[in-house]
Amino acid sequence: MxxxxxxxxxxxxxxxxxxxxxxxxxxxxxxxxxxxxxxxxxxxxxxxxxxxxxxxxxxxxxxxxxxxxxxxxxxxxxxxxxxxxxxxxxxxxxxxxxxxxxxxxxxxxxxxxxxxxxxxxRRDEGDSPRFADMHIGAVELRVGPRTALLHGQALNLTTSEFNILAVLMREAGRGVSKEMLAEAALGRALSPFDRSIDVHISRLRRKLGSAADGQSRVATLHGSGYLFRRVSE
Structure with missing residues:
Protein backbone atom coordinates (compact mmCIF):
# COMPACT_ATOMS: atom_id res chain seq x y z
CA MET A 1 0.00 0.00 0.00
CA ARG A 122 -10.55 4.42 5.07
CA ARG A 123 -13.45 2.01 4.83
CA ASP A 124 -11.22 -0.79 3.59
CA GLU A 125 -9.25 -0.97 6.84
CA GLY A 126 -9.95 -4.26 8.61
CA ASP A 127 -10.42 -2.60 12.00
CA SER A 128 -12.85 0.06 10.73
CA PRO A 129 -16.34 -0.11 12.29
CA ARG A 130 -18.81 -2.01 10.12
CA PHE A 131 -22.42 -0.91 9.88
CA ALA A 132 -25.47 -1.80 7.82
CA ASP A 133 -27.57 0.76 5.99
CA MET A 134 -30.15 2.23 8.36
CA HIS A 135 -33.33 4.28 8.05
CA ILE A 136 -34.90 5.73 11.19
CA GLY A 137 -37.63 8.33 10.82
CA ALA A 138 -36.47 10.95 8.33
CA VAL A 139 -32.79 10.03 8.72
CA GLU A 140 -31.16 7.53 6.37
CA LEU A 141 -27.59 6.29 6.60
CA ARG A 142 -25.91 4.64 3.60
CA VAL A 143 -22.71 2.84 4.49
CA GLY A 144 -21.30 2.24 1.01
CA PRO A 145 -20.93 5.90 -0.02
CA ARG A 146 -20.71 6.99 3.65
CA THR A 147 -23.68 9.28 3.16
CA ALA A 148 -26.38 10.42 5.55
CA LEU A 149 -29.66 11.89 4.31
CA LEU A 150 -32.38 13.90 6.00
CA HIS A 151 -35.76 13.82 4.20
CA GLY A 152 -33.82 12.53 1.18
CA GLN A 153 -31.33 15.42 1.16
CA ALA A 154 -27.64 14.63 1.70
CA LEU A 155 -26.02 15.94 4.88
CA ASN A 156 -22.46 17.22 4.67
CA LEU A 157 -20.94 15.22 7.54
CA THR A 158 -17.31 14.98 8.52
CA THR A 159 -15.78 11.55 9.04
CA SER A 160 -16.17 11.90 12.80
CA GLU A 161 -19.80 13.02 12.55
CA PHE A 162 -20.68 10.14 10.23
CA ASN A 163 -19.13 7.58 12.58
CA ILE A 164 -20.89 9.08 15.61
CA LEU A 165 -24.23 9.02 13.78
CA ALA A 166 -23.65 5.43 12.67
CA VAL A 167 -23.04 4.28 16.25
CA LEU A 168 -26.02 6.23 17.61
CA MET A 169 -28.38 4.90 14.93
CA ARG A 170 -27.15 1.34 15.37
CA GLU A 171 -27.97 1.67 19.08
CA ALA A 172 -31.15 3.73 18.53
CA GLY A 173 -33.30 3.83 21.63
CA ARG A 174 -30.35 2.87 23.84
CA GLY A 175 -27.81 5.12 25.49
CA VAL A 176 -24.26 5.25 24.12
CA SER A 177 -21.42 6.37 26.36
CA LYS A 178 -19.04 9.15 25.38
CA GLU A 179 -16.22 6.64 25.70
CA MET A 180 -17.77 4.37 23.05
CA LEU A 181 -18.37 7.34 20.75
CA ALA A 182 -14.78 8.49 21.21
CA GLU A 183 -13.43 5.11 20.17
CA ALA A 184 -15.67 5.10 17.08
CA ALA A 185 -15.26 8.75 16.09
CA LEU A 186 -11.77 9.63 17.30
CA GLY A 187 -10.09 6.24 17.42
CA ARG A 188 -8.83 6.99 20.91
CA ALA A 189 -9.90 7.24 24.52
CA LEU A 190 -11.14 10.54 25.89
CA SER A 191 -8.67 12.51 27.97
CA PRO A 192 -9.74 14.40 31.12
CA PHE A 193 -11.81 17.52 30.34
CA ASP A 194 -11.91 16.53 26.64
CA ARG A 195 -15.02 18.05 25.03
CA SER A 196 -14.44 16.71 21.53
CA ILE A 197 -17.47 14.40 21.51
CA ASP A 198 -19.76 17.09 22.91
CA VAL A 199 -18.73 19.49 20.14
CA HIS A 200 -19.17 16.86 17.40
CA ILE A 201 -22.62 16.04 18.81
CA SER A 202 -23.53 19.74 18.82
CA ARG A 203 -22.63 20.04 15.12
CA LEU A 204 -24.48 16.82 14.30
CA ARG A 205 -27.62 18.05 16.07
CA ARG A 206 -27.63 21.26 14.06
CA LYS A 207 -27.34 19.31 10.81
CA LEU A 208 -30.06 16.83 11.78
CA GLY A 209 -32.46 19.50 13.01
CA SER A 210 -35.51 18.76 15.15
CA ALA A 211 -37.73 15.71 14.83
CA ALA A 212 -41.45 15.97 14.07
CA ASP A 213 -42.18 16.46 17.78
CA GLY A 214 -39.92 19.52 17.90
CA GLN A 215 -37.23 17.85 19.98
CA SER A 216 -33.67 16.99 19.03
CA ARG A 217 -33.16 13.62 17.38
CA VAL A 218 -30.17 13.08 19.67
CA ALA A 219 -30.97 13.19 23.39
CA THR A 220 -28.44 13.89 26.13
CA LEU A 221 -28.22 11.33 28.92
CA HIS A 222 -26.70 13.45 31.65
CA GLY A 223 -23.62 11.89 33.13
CA SER A 224 -23.55 8.96 30.73
CA GLY A 225 -23.75 9.82 27.04
CA TYR A 226 -26.24 10.24 24.19
CA LEU A 227 -29.20 8.46 22.63
CA PHE A 228 -30.67 8.53 19.10
CA ARG A 229 -34.43 8.79 19.52
CA ARG A 230 -36.80 6.54 17.58
CA VAL A 231 -39.52 8.90 16.39
CA SER A 232 -42.20 8.61 13.72
CA GLU A 233 -41.90 11.21 10.97
Missing amino acids: AAARILLADDDRELSELLTRFLVREGFSVEPVFDGEAALRRALSEPYDALVLDIMMPVRSGLDVLRDLRAATTLPVLMLTALGDDVDRILGLEIGADDYLTKPCNPHELAARIRAVLRRA
Missing part, protein backbone atom coordinates in the same frame (compact mmCIF):
# COMPACT_ATOMS: atom_id res chain seq x y z
CA ALA A 2 1.31 3.48 -0.89
CA ALA A 3 2.36 5.71 1.99
CA ALA A 4 -0.41 7.98 3.26
CA ARG A 5 0.08 11.47 1.88
CA ILE A 6 0.02 14.10 4.64
CA LEU A 7 -0.06 17.87 4.20
CA LEU A 8 1.66 19.53 7.18
CA ALA A 9 0.78 23.22 7.58
CA ASP A 10 2.83 25.04 10.22
CA ASP A 11 4.80 28.27 9.92
CA ASP A 12 7.46 27.08 12.39
CA ARG A 13 9.96 25.82 9.82
CA GLU A 14 12.27 24.19 12.34
CA LEU A 15 9.40 22.27 13.93
CA SER A 16 8.01 21.35 10.51
CA GLU A 17 11.37 19.95 9.47
CA LEU A 18 11.62 17.86 12.64
CA LEU A 19 8.05 16.55 12.34
CA THR A 20 8.47 15.84 8.62
CA ARG A 21 11.61 13.79 9.20
CA PHE A 22 9.95 11.84 12.01
CA LEU A 23 6.72 11.16 10.11
CA VAL A 24 8.63 10.04 7.02
CA ARG A 25 10.50 7.55 9.21
CA GLU A 26 7.09 6.40 10.45
CA GLY A 27 6.07 5.58 6.89
CA PHE A 28 4.14 8.68 5.83
CA SER A 29 4.68 10.86 2.78
CA VAL A 30 4.78 14.43 4.12
CA GLU A 31 4.63 17.75 2.30
CA PRO A 32 5.10 20.89 4.44
CA VAL A 33 3.63 24.35 3.76
CA PHE A 34 4.21 27.44 5.86
CA ASP A 35 1.18 29.72 5.54
CA GLY A 36 -2.59 29.33 5.50
CA GLU A 37 -3.12 30.39 1.90
CA ALA A 38 -0.67 27.77 0.63
CA ALA A 39 -2.29 25.15 2.88
CA LEU A 40 -5.77 25.82 1.49
CA ARG A 41 -4.59 25.94 -2.12
CA ARG A 42 -2.72 22.65 -1.86
CA ALA A 43 -5.44 20.89 0.12
CA LEU A 44 -8.05 21.78 -2.51
CA SER A 45 -5.94 20.97 -5.55
CA GLU A 46 -4.04 17.79 -4.64
CA PRO A 47 -5.11 14.35 -3.29
CA TYR A 48 -3.95 14.23 0.32
CA ASP A 49 -5.08 11.66 2.87
CA ALA A 50 -5.04 14.09 5.80
CA LEU A 51 -4.09 17.63 6.78
CA VAL A 52 -2.21 18.53 9.96
CA LEU A 53 -3.11 22.19 10.45
CA ASP A 54 -1.67 24.69 12.92
CA ILE A 55 -4.16 27.35 14.04
CA MET A 56 -1.65 30.22 14.29
CA MET A 57 -0.68 30.65 10.63
CA PRO A 58 0.39 33.71 8.63
CA VAL A 59 -1.57 35.08 5.64
CA ARG A 60 -4.66 33.09 6.68
CA SER A 61 -5.29 31.53 10.06
CA GLY A 62 -5.81 27.82 10.43
CA LEU A 63 -9.42 28.43 11.43
CA ASP A 64 -10.07 30.40 8.24
CA VAL A 65 -8.43 27.63 6.22
CA LEU A 66 -10.56 25.00 7.94
CA ARG A 67 -13.77 26.98 7.39
CA ASP A 68 -13.16 27.29 3.65
CA LEU A 69 -11.93 23.71 3.39
CA ARG A 70 -15.07 22.32 5.00
CA ALA A 71 -17.23 24.12 2.43
CA ALA A 72 -15.59 22.02 -0.27
CA THR A 73 -14.23 18.75 1.13
CA THR A 74 -14.33 16.28 4.01
CA LEU A 75 -10.53 15.81 3.99
CA PRO A 76 -9.58 14.62 7.51
CA VAL A 77 -8.05 17.49 9.50
CA LEU A 78 -5.99 17.23 12.68
CA MET A 79 -5.55 20.63 14.32
CA LEU A 80 -2.49 21.76 16.22
CA THR A 81 -3.38 24.23 18.98
CA ALA A 82 -1.34 26.05 21.61
CA LEU A 83 -1.50 24.65 25.12
CA GLY A 84 -4.40 26.28 26.96
CA ASP A 85 -6.17 27.68 23.86
CA ASP A 86 -9.47 26.00 24.71
CA VAL A 87 -11.57 28.52 22.77
CA ASP A 88 -9.66 27.97 19.52
CA ARG A 89 -9.74 24.22 20.07
CA ILE A 90 -13.51 24.12 20.52
CA LEU A 91 -14.04 26.54 17.64
CA GLY A 92 -11.92 24.33 15.39
CA LEU A 93 -14.02 21.29 16.25
CA GLU A 94 -17.17 23.35 15.69
CA ILE A 95 -15.97 24.30 12.22
CA GLY A 96 -15.25 20.67 11.39
CA ALA A 97 -11.82 19.49 12.52
CA ASP A 98 -11.70 15.74 13.12
CA ASP A 99 -9.36 15.89 16.10
CA TYR A 100 -6.77 18.11 17.77
CA LEU A 101 -3.41 17.93 19.47
CA THR A 102 -1.82 20.59 21.67
CA LYS A 103 1.64 22.04 21.00
CA PRO A 104 4.34 21.34 21.84
CA CYS A 105 3.32 17.87 20.72
CA ASN A 106 5.00 14.52 21.11
CA PRO A 107 5.84 13.27 17.58
CA HIS A 108 4.84 9.72 18.55
CA GLU A 109 1.43 11.00 19.68
CA LEU A 110 1.07 12.96 16.45
CA ALA A 111 1.79 9.84 14.39
CA ALA A 112 -0.73 7.87 16.46
CA ARG A 113 -3.40 10.54 15.99
CA ILE A 114 -2.79 10.67 12.23
CA ARG A 115 -3.14 6.88 12.01
CA ALA A 116 -6.39 7.07 13.98
CA VAL A 117 -7.76 9.72 11.62
CA LEU A 118 -6.75 7.65 8.59
CA ARG A 119 -8.33 4.47 10.01
CA ARG A 120 -11.62 6.29 10.34
CA ALA A 121 -11.43 7.69 6.83
Whole structure:
Protein backbone atom coordinates (compact mmCIF):
# COMPACT_ATOMS: atom_id res chain seq x y z
CA MET A 1 0.00 0.00 0.00
CA ALA A 2 1.31 3.48 -0.89
CA ALA A 3 2.36 5.71 1.99
CA ALA A 4 -0.41 7.98 3.26
CA ARG A 5 0.08 11.47 1.88
CA ILE A 6 0.02 14.10 4.64
CA LEU A 7 -0.06 17.87 4.20
CA LEU A 8 1.66 19.53 7.18
CA ALA A 9 0.78 23.22 7.58
CA ASP A 10 2.83 25.04 10.22
CA ASP A 11 4.80 28.27 9.92
CA ASP A 12 7.46 27.08 12.39
CA ARG A 13 9.96 25.82 9.82
CA GLU A 14 12.27 24.19 12.34
CA LEU A 15 9.40 22.27 13.93
CA SER A 16 8.01 21.35 10.51
CA GLU A 17 11.37 19.95 9.47
CA LEU A 18 11.62 17.86 12.64
CA LEU A 19 8.05 16.55 12.34
CA THR A 20 8.47 15.84 8.62
CA ARG A 21 11.61 13.79 9.20
CA PHE A 22 9.95 11.84 12.01
CA LEU A 23 6.72 11.16 10.11
CA VAL A 24 8.63 10.04 7.02
CA ARG A 25 10.50 7.55 9.21
CA GLU A 26 7.09 6.40 10.45
CA GLY A 27 6.07 5.58 6.89
CA PHE A 28 4.14 8.68 5.83
CA SER A 29 4.68 10.86 2.78
CA VAL A 30 4.78 14.43 4.12
CA GLU A 31 4.63 17.75 2.30
CA PRO A 32 5.10 20.89 4.44
CA VAL A 33 3.63 24.35 3.76
CA PHE A 34 4.21 27.44 5.86
CA ASP A 35 1.18 29.72 5.54
CA GLY A 36 -2.59 29.33 5.50
CA GLU A 37 -3.12 30.39 1.90
CA ALA A 38 -0.67 27.77 0.63
CA ALA A 39 -2.29 25.15 2.88
CA LEU A 40 -5.77 25.82 1.49
CA ARG A 41 -4.59 25.94 -2.12
CA ARG A 42 -2.72 22.65 -1.86
CA ALA A 43 -5.44 20.89 0.12
CA LEU A 44 -8.05 21.78 -2.51
CA SER A 45 -5.94 20.97 -5.55
CA GLU A 46 -4.04 17.79 -4.64
CA PRO A 47 -5.11 14.35 -3.29
CA TYR A 48 -3.95 14.23 0.32
CA ASP A 49 -5.08 11.66 2.87
CA ALA A 50 -5.04 14.09 5.80
CA LEU A 51 -4.09 17.63 6.78
CA VAL A 52 -2.21 18.53 9.96
CA LEU A 53 -3.11 22.19 10.45
CA ASP A 54 -1.67 24.69 12.92
CA ILE A 55 -4.16 27.35 14.04
CA MET A 56 -1.65 30.22 14.29
CA MET A 57 -0.68 30.65 10.63
CA PRO A 58 0.39 33.71 8.63
CA VAL A 59 -1.57 35.08 5.64
CA ARG A 60 -4.66 33.09 6.68
CA SER A 61 -5.29 31.53 10.06
CA GLY A 62 -5.81 27.82 10.43
CA LEU A 63 -9.42 28.43 11.43
CA ASP A 64 -10.07 30.40 8.24
CA VAL A 65 -8.43 27.63 6.22
CA LEU A 66 -10.56 25.00 7.94
CA ARG A 67 -13.77 26.98 7.39
CA ASP A 68 -13.16 27.29 3.65
CA LEU A 69 -11.93 23.71 3.39
CA ARG A 70 -15.07 22.32 5.00
CA ALA A 71 -17.23 24.12 2.43
CA ALA A 72 -15.59 22.02 -0.27
CA THR A 73 -14.23 18.75 1.13
CA THR A 74 -14.33 16.28 4.01
CA LEU A 75 -10.53 15.81 3.99
CA PRO A 76 -9.58 14.62 7.51
CA VAL A 77 -8.05 17.49 9.50
CA LEU A 78 -5.99 17.23 12.68
CA MET A 79 -5.55 20.63 14.32
CA LEU A 80 -2.49 21.76 16.22
CA THR A 81 -3.38 24.23 18.98
CA ALA A 82 -1.34 26.05 21.61
CA LEU A 83 -1.50 24.65 25.12
CA GLY A 84 -4.40 26.28 26.96
CA ASP A 85 -6.17 27.68 23.86
CA ASP A 86 -9.47 26.00 24.71
CA VAL A 87 -11.57 28.52 22.77
CA ASP A 88 -9.66 27.97 19.52
CA ARG A 89 -9.74 24.22 20.07
CA ILE A 90 -13.51 24.12 20.52
CA LEU A 91 -14.04 26.54 17.64
CA GLY A 92 -11.92 24.33 15.39
CA LEU A 93 -14.02 21.29 16.25
CA GLU A 94 -17.17 23.35 15.69
CA ILE A 95 -15.97 24.30 12.22
CA GLY A 96 -15.25 20.67 11.39
CA ALA A 97 -11.82 19.49 12.52
CA ASP A 98 -11.70 15.74 13.12
CA ASP A 99 -9.36 15.89 16.10
CA TYR A 100 -6.77 18.11 17.77
CA LEU A 101 -3.41 17.93 19.47
CA THR A 102 -1.82 20.59 21.67
CA LYS A 103 1.64 22.04 21.00
CA PRO A 104 4.34 21.34 21.84
CA CYS A 105 3.32 17.87 20.72
CA ASN A 106 5.00 14.52 21.11
CA PRO A 107 5.84 13.27 17.58
CA HIS A 108 4.84 9.72 18.55
CA GLU A 109 1.43 11.00 19.68
CA LEU A 110 1.07 12.96 16.45
CA ALA A 111 1.79 9.84 14.39
CA ALA A 112 -0.73 7.87 16.46
CA ARG A 113 -3.40 10.54 15.99
CA ILE A 114 -2.79 10.67 12.23
CA ARG A 115 -3.14 6.88 12.01
CA ALA A 116 -6.39 7.07 13.98
CA VAL A 117 -7.76 9.72 11.62
CA LEU A 118 -6.75 7.65 8.59
CA ARG A 119 -8.33 4.47 10.01
CA ARG A 120 -11.62 6.29 10.34
CA ALA A 121 -11.43 7.69 6.83
CA ARG A 122 -10.55 4.42 5.07
CA ARG A 123 -13.45 2.01 4.83
CA ASP A 124 -11.22 -0.79 3.59
CA GLU A 125 -9.25 -0.97 6.84
CA GLY A 126 -9.95 -4.26 8.61
CA ASP A 127 -10.42 -2.60 12.00
CA SER A 128 -12.85 0.06 10.73
CA PRO A 129 -16.34 -0.11 12.29
CA ARG A 130 -18.81 -2.01 10.12
CA PHE A 131 -22.42 -0.91 9.88
CA ALA A 132 -25.47 -1.80 7.82
CA ASP A 133 -27.57 0.76 5.99
CA MET A 134 -30.15 2.23 8.36
CA HIS A 135 -33.33 4.28 8.05
CA ILE A 136 -34.90 5.73 11.19
CA GLY A 137 -37.63 8.33 10.82
CA ALA A 138 -36.47 10.95 8.33
CA VAL A 139 -32.79 10.03 8.72
CA GLU A 140 -31.16 7.53 6.37
CA LEU A 141 -27.59 6.29 6.60
CA ARG A 142 -25.91 4.64 3.60
CA VAL A 143 -22.71 2.84 4.49
CA GLY A 144 -21.30 2.24 1.01
CA PRO A 145 -20.93 5.90 -0.02
CA ARG A 146 -20.71 6.99 3.65
CA THR A 147 -23.68 9.28 3.16
CA ALA A 148 -26.38 10.42 5.55
CA LEU A 149 -29.66 11.89 4.31
CA LEU A 150 -32.38 13.90 6.00
CA HIS A 151 -35.76 13.82 4.20
CA GLY A 152 -33.82 12.53 1.18
CA GLN A 153 -31.33 15.42 1.16
CA ALA A 154 -27.64 14.63 1.70
CA LEU A 155 -26.02 15.94 4.88
CA ASN A 156 -22.46 17.22 4.67
CA LEU A 157 -20.94 15.22 7.54
CA THR A 158 -17.31 14.98 8.52
CA THR A 159 -15.78 11.55 9.04
CA SER A 160 -16.17 11.90 12.80
CA GLU A 161 -19.80 13.02 12.55
CA PHE A 162 -20.68 10.14 10.23
CA ASN A 163 -19.13 7.58 12.58
CA ILE A 164 -20.89 9.08 15.61
CA LEU A 165 -24.23 9.02 13.78
CA ALA A 166 -23.65 5.43 12.67
CA VAL A 167 -23.04 4.28 16.25
CA LEU A 168 -26.02 6.23 17.61
CA MET A 169 -28.38 4.90 14.93
CA ARG A 170 -27.15 1.34 15.37
CA GLU A 171 -27.97 1.67 19.08
CA ALA A 172 -31.15 3.73 18.53
CA GLY A 173 -33.30 3.83 21.63
CA ARG A 174 -30.35 2.87 23.84
CA GLY A 175 -27.81 5.12 25.49
CA VAL A 176 -24.26 5.25 24.12
CA SER A 177 -21.42 6.37 26.36
CA LYS A 178 -19.04 9.15 25.38
CA GLU A 179 -16.22 6.64 25.70
CA MET A 180 -17.77 4.37 23.05
CA LEU A 181 -18.37 7.34 20.75
CA ALA A 182 -14.78 8.49 21.21
CA GLU A 183 -13.43 5.11 20.17
CA ALA A 184 -15.67 5.10 17.08
CA ALA A 185 -15.26 8.75 16.09
CA LEU A 186 -11.77 9.63 17.30
CA GLY A 187 -10.09 6.24 17.42
CA ARG A 188 -8.83 6.99 20.91
CA ALA A 189 -9.90 7.24 24.52
CA LEU A 190 -11.14 10.54 25.89
CA SER A 191 -8.67 12.51 27.97
CA PRO A 192 -9.74 14.40 31.12
CA PHE A 193 -11.81 17.52 30.34
CA ASP A 194 -11.91 16.53 26.64
CA ARG A 195 -15.02 18.05 25.03
CA SER A 196 -14.44 16.71 21.53
CA ILE A 197 -17.47 14.40 21.51
CA ASP A 198 -19.76 17.09 22.91
CA VAL A 199 -18.73 19.49 20.14
CA HIS A 200 -19.17 16.86 17.40
CA ILE A 201 -22.62 16.04 18.81
CA SER A 202 -23.53 19.74 18.82
CA ARG A 203 -22.63 20.04 15.12
CA LEU A 204 -24.48 16.82 14.30
CA ARG A 205 -27.62 18.05 16.07
CA ARG A 206 -27.63 21.26 14.06
CA LYS A 207 -27.34 19.31 10.81
CA LEU A 208 -30.06 16.83 11.78
CA GLY A 209 -32.46 19.50 13.01
CA SER A 210 -35.51 18.76 15.15
CA ALA A 211 -37.73 15.71 14.83
CA ALA A 212 -41.45 15.97 14.07
CA ASP A 213 -42.18 16.46 17.78
CA GLY A 214 -39.92 19.52 17.90
CA GLN A 215 -37.23 17.85 19.98
CA SER A 216 -33.67 16.99 19.03
CA ARG A 217 -33.16 13.62 17.38
CA VAL A 218 -30.17 13.08 19.67
CA ALA A 219 -30.97 13.19 23.39
CA THR A 220 -28.44 13.89 26.13
CA LEU A 221 -28.22 11.33 28.92
CA HIS A 222 -26.70 13.45 31.65
CA GLY A 223 -23.62 11.89 33.13
CA SER A 224 -23.55 8.96 30.73
CA GLY A 225 -23.75 9.82 27.04
CA TYR A 226 -26.24 10.24 24.19
CA LEU A 227 -29.20 8.46 22.63
CA PHE A 228 -30.67 8.53 19.10
CA ARG A 229 -34.43 8.79 19.52
CA ARG A 230 -36.80 6.54 17.58
CA VAL A 231 -39.52 8.90 16.39
CA SER A 232 -42.20 8.61 13.72
CA GLU A 233 -41.90 11.21 10.97
